[in-house]
Amino acid sequence: MALPDDKELEAIFGDTIDLTTFKQILEMDEPGDNEFSSSIVFGFFDQAEETFASMDTALDEEDLEKLSELGHFLKGSSATLGLVKVRDGCEKIQRYGKQENLDGSPENDVKVCLDQIKKALTAVKSDYEEVETGLRNFYKDDDDEDGA
């Protein structure tokens, strides 16, 4: 597939994806197929869904340390893909998991941290769904084009 231009990508992803970052993954594809980038993207979907499930569990168990770890973990891969909203949401979870406010100052109230994480998790899930839909469409369209 030819590399789509910026406008096309912007129309699909809006501000949910940092195009510079995402495109360097697209550029790793062999000309004519997107096997590599789609394997990365779909691998990320699996990882994100697993991580969200673990976060739900950790939230029920009020395990802040675990939440921080999971936040960091998903932050890494979402940043790699350029999924900026998901990345920022994960960073929030990581921070409050470490009992820190977003500016790095300590937040000693565990209850506040858990509340904030709960909010952030809901938001990040919806951000994720938005970008997931966009990405699935993006790869679906390409398949259609390739098939034609």
Add this chain to the structure above:
Amino acid sequence: MAEAARKIWVTRPKASATLVTISPNDLVDDARDMILRKYANSLGKTYDSPDLTLYLKTRTGFSRVMGPEEHMGTVLEEFFPNGQMVEEAFIIDIPRNVPTPRPSPRAPLPPVSGSASAAYYADDVRPSESGEGYFPPVVGTATSPRLPTKHPNASIPHSMAVINSGHLPNIPSPGASKRAHRDRENHTPSPVVHNGGVAPNPASFHPTRHSHSRTHSSSSEHIAVHPNSTMPRSPGHEIVAAARMGPGTPPSPPQRLVSPHLPAARLKKSKRGQTQQQEYIQNPPPPALNAKVPPISVLIVEDNPINLKLLEAFVKRLKVRWQTAMNGRDAVKKWRTGGFHLVLMDIQLPGMNGLEATREIRRLERINGIGVFSNAPAEEALPEEPTEEDRLEGLAKFKSPVIIVALTASSLQSDRHEALAAGCNDFLTKPVNFVWLERKVMEWGCMQALIDYQGWREWKQYSAKAEAMEAANKRAQAFKKQSRKNRTQMSES
């Protein structure tokens, strides 16, 4: 195509004429390139080929300007059917209104070989790779009087010194002392004029180029891209290497970085025509790069499988050997097997984190005396006798301290300080920008290859052969494609 090269007479006004070699298919534009090579001192240092105007003047007194798109062979046939005489030399004119002539950023022009101007930008900064076989761009640029502001190794002494505490002698380099302070401030320990890819950028005199300081050598936002470049195809086409320059220093033109994302095949063979000049701007020179990465062995330490997969795919493309580790403990274990030149170390790792792993590696290097100059008496060099547990197997495989490039998730200065303090040589901010990653691999790989000079020479010979074979294959494929195309055309008509 197989026609012999031709020679044309050219002269500067009121000066002695000289012969310049061109190919039968060359355009006036190509001839200008050749002229700049010939007049490497008087013109080449100051002017670029579009600055030159060529006048045609026949013995009958006829004279006119030659357009860059004109075909040299046709002109010669039309006006000098019996051959061009000395007194009919093309006249080289430099218009007075050329903006601020100044030293061109171009490295010295090598001897002309062939005349394909398409190879010009890609090749002309690479000194002859025949005998001396060192790292041409590094050495070449260091000695070039025309690259006064850049030395790829400028800050290496600094960054090596961070951990090696003087194991390596300072490499004298122009401007290094001036910038050392800035380097420390900005924490960009490793600027690199891209090896194999430094080429004068035809767009470098564009008025909108970035000349302000971009500092951190790490993430995408630090890469200034020429606004008119064809960004969509690759975010890494043009990197402004002005990062090292303070506001007081003159802006340097962007260094063209050969994108790792453009396979050579995607490059058009230079199309002869009016659009040629534009094509230079839009199409980067052939990326002669992948084969140029030294044969180093890389250890990738990263706990997130997605990121790991991507890094693996990337180093695979660079054709270097690699292994992976998913936590600090594992990283140290793998490193102990020996033979690694470079470690890409994620910092936040489960269990033993990247900083701890780095400290452990440095500790083991120290007590095993790795990288300590052999003229120091062993007793003095070793602060303590390594215990059985710490003794490294196969010391011969540890030629020098490994280079550790930290991959940090945050752009916080404090994290970088911490990484450097732990013994990392360098860092990249995640998400890792592949252009920068490639630079790091190249740069540190070259450092390591210098240490293992014999190994590097062997690889170089091997790589030259491989390259020749690849080129032959490509030609064969191009031929096949061409003949297929011809057949299609024939059947269509």
